[in-house]
Amino acid sequence: MVAKIEAVNAGDAAVSVRGLTVDLPKGMERAHAVENISFDLKRGQILCIIGESGSGKSVTANTIMGLLPKIIRCSSGSIHLDGTAIVDASPQKLRDMRGRVVSMIFQDPLSALNPLMTVGEQITEAMTAHGVGTKASRRSRAIELLTEVGLPDPELMYFQYPFRLSGGQRQRVMIAMALALEPSVLIADEPTTALDVTTQAQILELIRDIQRRKGMSVMFITHDFGVVAEIADSVVVMEKGRIVEQGTAEQVLNSPAHPYTKRLIAAVPRLTGEDRVPQETASKGSILKVEGLSKTYRSGSVLFGGQRVVNAVNDVSFDLAHGRTLGVVGESGSGKSSLGRLLIKLQDSDGGRILFEGHDIAKLSESEFRPLRPRIQMIFQDPFASLNPRSTIGQILTVGPVAHGMSYSQAREEARALLSHVGLDAGAYGRYPHEFSGGQRQRIGIARALMFKPKLLVADEAVSALDVSIQAQILELLDQIQRETGVSMIFITHDLRVASQICDEIAVMQKGRIVEHGPPSQIFLNPQSAYTRELVAAIPGERPRNTRMNAANY
Amino acid sequence: MTAIAAKSGQDRWWNSRTTHRFLGHHLALLGMVMIVCLTLACVLGPHLLPYDSLYIDLRARFSPPLTGYHYLGTDPLGRDVAARLFMAGRTSLLVGFSAMLLSTLIGTFVGVIAGYRGGWIGTILMRTVDGFLSFPSIFLVLALAAALKPGPIMITVVIAASSWMEVARIVEAEVRSLREREFVQAGRMLGLSGTHIMFREILPNAIGPIIVAATLTVARAILMEAYISFLGYGIQPPLPSWGNMLNGAQQYLNSAPWLAIIPGAAITIAVTSFNFIGDGLRDAFDVRADHS
Numbered sequence: 001m002v003a004k005i006e007a008v009n010a011g012d013a014a015v016s017v018r019g020l021t022v023d024l025p026k027g028m029e030r031a032h033a034v035e036n037i038s039f040d041l042k043r044g045q046i047l048c049i050i051g052e053s054g055s056g057k058s059v060t061a062n063t064i065m066g067l068l069p070k071i072i073r074c075s076s077g078s079i080h081l082d083g084t085a086i087v088d089a090s091p092q093k094l095r096d097m098r099g100r101v102v103s104m105i106f107q108d109p110l111s112a113l114n115p116l117m118t119v120g121e122q123i124t125e126a127m128t129a130h131g132v133g134t135k136a137s138r139r140s141r142a143i144e145l146l147t148e149v150g151l152p153d154p155e156l157m158y159f160q161y162p163f164r165l166s167g168g169q170r171q172r173v174m175i176a177m178a179l180a181l182e183p184s185v186l187i188a189d190e191p192t193t194a195l196d197v198t199t200q201a202q203i204l205e206l207i208r209d210i211q212r213r214k215g216m217s218v219m220f221i222t223h224d225f226g227v228v229a230e231i232a233d234s235v236v237v238m239e240k241g242r243i244v245e246q247g248t249a250e251q252v253l254n255s256p257a258h259p260y261t262k263r264l265i266a267a268v269p270r271l272t273g274e275d276r277v278p279q280e281t282a283s284k285g286s287i288l289k290v291e292g293l294s295k296t297y298r299s300g301s302v303l304f305g306g307q308r309v310v311n312a313v314n315d316v317s318f319d320l321a322h323g324r325t326l327g328v329v330g331e332s333g334s335g336k337s338s339l340g341r342l343l344i345k346l347q348d349s350d351g352g353r354i355l356f357e358g359h360d361i362a363k364l365s366e367s368e369f370r371p372l373r374p375r376i377q378m379i380f381q382d383p384f385a386s387l388n389p390r391s392t393i394g395q396i397l398t399v400g401p402v403a404h405g406m407s408y409s410q411a412r413e414e415a416r417a418l419l420s421h422v423g424l425d426a427g428a429y430g431r432y433p434h435e436f437s438g439g440q441r442q443r444i445g446i447a448r449a450l451m452f453k454p455k456l457l458v459a460d461e462a463v464s465a466l467d468v469s470i471q472a473q474i475l476e477l478l479d480q481i482q483r484e485t486g487v488s489m490i491f492i493t494h495d496l497r498v499a500s501q502i503c504d505e506i507a508v509m510q511k512g513r514i515v516e517h518g519p520p521s522q523i524f525l526n527p528q529s530a531y532t533r534e535l536v537a538a539i540p541g542e543r544p545r546n547t548r549m550n551a552a553n554y
Numbered sequence: 555m556t557a558i559a560a561k562s563g564q565d566r567w568w569n570s571r572t573t574h575r576f577l578g579h580h581l582a583l584l585g586m587v588m589i590v591c592l593t594l595a596c597v598l599g600p601h602l603l604p605y606d607s608l609y610i611d612l613r614a615r616f617s618p619p620l621t622g623y624h625y626l627g628t629d630p631l632g633r634d635v636a637a638r639l640f641m642a643g644r645t646s647l648l649v650g651f652s653a654m655l656l657s658t659l660i661g662t663f664v665g666v667i668a669g670y671r672g673g674w675i676g677t678i679l680m681r682t683v684d685g686f687l688s689f690p691s692i693f694l695v696l697a698l699a700a701a702l703k704p705g706p707i708m709i710t711v712v713i714a715a716s717s718w719m720e721v722a723r724i725v726e727a728e729v730r731s732l733r734e735r736e737f738v739q740a741g742r743m744l745g746l747s748g749t750h751i752m753f754r755e756i757l758p759n760a761i762g763p764i765i766v767a768a769t770l771t772v773a774r775a776i777l778m779e780a781y782i783s784f785l786g787y788g789i790q791p792p793l794p795s796w797g798n799m800l801n802g803a804q805q806y807l808n809s810a811p812w813l814a815i816i817p818g819a820a821i822t823i824a825v826t827s828f829n830f831i832g833d834g835l836r837d838a839f840d841v842r843a844d845h846s
Contacts, residue, residue, distance in 0.1 A: 344743055346739055346742055346743065370745045371745075373743065373744065373745030374745060377743060377744075378739075378740070378743045380736045380739065380740060381736070382736055385735050385736040385737060386736035386737050386739075386740050387737055387740075388737040388741075388755055388758075388759070389737075389759065390758035390759055391755070391758075399741075399744065399746065399750075399754075400744030400745065400746065403744065403745060403746050403747065403750060404745060445740075448740065448744070449743075452744075
């Protein structure tokens with residue numbers, strides 16, 4: 001692959017990386033974070049670096065910024081930034097270049113902004129640090145920037161603290177900060193991963209727009225091929241620290257050459273718009289019927305005023321048949337996770353009924369509900385937090401059944417059988433969670449939920465924390481389990497593409513209410529509510545590709 | 555920076571990063587060595603010395619250290635100071651350890667329940683903790699010691715009663731944050747009982763801070779026993795303790811200073827060592843220390 005890169009004139013590339021190798025400290029899973037990588041970011045282009053977690057894409061970005069942690073060293077290769085060599089450059093020189101020549105947008109806009117400084121102070125800080133302008137000129141420049149990134153009422157925004165802004169607004173502030181000194185190169189490290197799809201679409205649009213207006217060069221790091229399709233001019237695909245393929249976006253997306261790229265692209269969940277074929281095993285009749293369910297959160301105190309009331313779940317009703325899957329989709333704060341918690345009674349509802357196999361479980365106390373718990377199980381979102389780090393896999397799987405009266409030897413037999421069923425070897429039984437990868441842990445979480453042979457599974461963002469290729473495997477596993485056991489499922493997700501893969505019906509939630517409910521064909525091809533239309537339109541990479549290419553070549 | 559996540563590191567505890575960090579903490583290691591030496595000396599010492607701790611030899615009164623076989627000298631009754639020091643060490647360390655065990659047990663129990671249950675149960679328990687904390691513990695201890703018959707067990711109970719609150723507070727805060735973790739929710743989903751979740755799922759995850767607090771409590775308990783015994787309300791002679799050895803020494807400060815210096819040094823060494831170990835453990839359990 002390296003041989004393919006033609007020697008470009010120094011003036012042609014904003015960033016030019018040649019044979020870069022970055023070492024990892026001893027005892028890590030591999031010797032090099034990145035190994036012998038070479039690529040160019042051409043002026044005025046958007047280069048996407050794509051790869052799964054651990055592929056070394058963030059390390060690459062941090063090396064270019066000169067922000068590597070001390071324990072990680074760049075051992076060979078060169079990086080030219082705007083014609084200046086920056087490997088082994090002095091810290092002063094790097095600091096001078098950061099912000100002025102190259103700047104960066106981070107993944108999590110909440111932790112990247114200082115909570116104790118106003119938006120305006122944070123933007124002017126970079127200018128002050130580089131000794132640019134006077135106090136007044138810096139201020140007017142900051143307001144100009146806030147206007148430029150499309151924030152409402154920039155004069156007021158200047159004096160706001162980050163906690164008052166939404167995730168999308170914070171990311172806009174981050175972009176304004178990065179643009180403060182008009183850098184020629186912008187590095188964006190997964191800037192939209194933490195955002196909702198509609199916000200993500202807006203931010204992508206903004207980055208494209210600014211890049212075009214200013215003729216900036218952008219290095220965009222992502223794990224989502226949908227985002228690549230949306231924004232990239234050229235693409236670099238990384239696997240385990242090596243570049244396996246690079247080329248123009250069109251080339252890589254439409255005719256990928258390397259098997260890894262093919263695999264990644266194949267794993268990207270696509271909107272099917274087709275309804276699932278109902279299973280023959282699925283009998284008629286509903287297993288779960290929810291009527292007018294609601295939950296209100298109150299924070300602050302009535303006594304001292306300032307009480308905030310949030311209707312997390314507001315008059316939600318639906319019906320789930322045996323052996324079917326209902327998808328609950330919505331953006332963060334739509335109440336979809338609260339709904340999941342209400343259904344398995346990790347929280348008590350304020351009103352409404354939950355009829356599980358004909359009995360209302362909403363009113364049951366914890367001790368009355370405990371005997372029923374084995375029939376409703378949950379798969380949790382975060383495979384790292386949902387397994388007790390101090391328990392072995394065996395303990396995690398058997399503790400529930402044993403507490404419900406199963407003999408230990410029987411529980412152990414079933415646990416071992418289930419482990420191989422979910423694709424882990426039986427040797428996993430005696431090991432601890434930290435010895436497993438995210439995908440493997442999620443399999444353990446699924447095995448735990450299946451130990452009881454439940455009638456209903458609630459999966460709360462069960463694949464959101466996983467890489468796309470792992471995501472596809474887990475979805476397949478869930479599908480297979482449903483076909484074998486006839487379990488009914490409620491699949492909560494923010495990703496419409498994922499929902500379209502596995503659900504028989506989809507309920508779209510907004511602000512605690514179900515705004516639309518129907519089969520995938522209706523939701524994706526013929527959405528009835530305005531909000532659903534907006535959500536579907538925001539899905540990255542699903543727009544016809546040629547319109548974007550035309551726009552890029554205007 | 556997911557790329558630099560370490561490979562499954564900690565297979566066994568002696569191989570874990572926590573252990574490595576602790577072993578890299580020189581003061582903590584020093585403390586550990588000192589405590590082991592001190593404990594061995596107290597356990598074996600009396601058997602190796604030529605004199606019994608209660609053997610009175612009036613002809614050898616006030617022998618300074620290194621007189622004959624009296625390595626650390628003798629006291630006003632001609633008893634061997636070394637023998638008495640080690641016997642006293644047994645009492646003092648035993649009281650310290652038992653008080654630590656007792657107060658850690660009480661504190662952990664209260665903290666786990668208050669932290670996990672929250673609500674009014676948590677409020678009542680934690681306000682009780684506040685109530686105990688607002689008592690001047692020395693006066694409480696002295697009043698109790700004066701009212702009850704002083705003895706090692708009573709002293710242990712009194713010290714434990716005045717030092718469990720700190721553990722309770724630490725554990726409560728830890729449990730309250732662990733309670734929100736998904737694996738605890740998963741435990742509820744499995745239908746595990748509250749007691750099981752509290753003591754089998756959450757508690758093992760809070761063990762780090764508990765061990766740190768316990769170590770520091772030993773130091774405090776040793777100091778407090780010395781305090782009470784020095785004031786004459788604690789361990790009563792002829793049973794020696796480092797505190798009552800100091801008590802007996804105060805009138806001879808000018809003529810026989812070793813009588814005060816030797817048990818004083820023993821107390822200082824024990825307390826400092828435990829504090830070093832506590833600091834070392836705290837740093838070892840602090841994951842953030844890895845990045846510095």
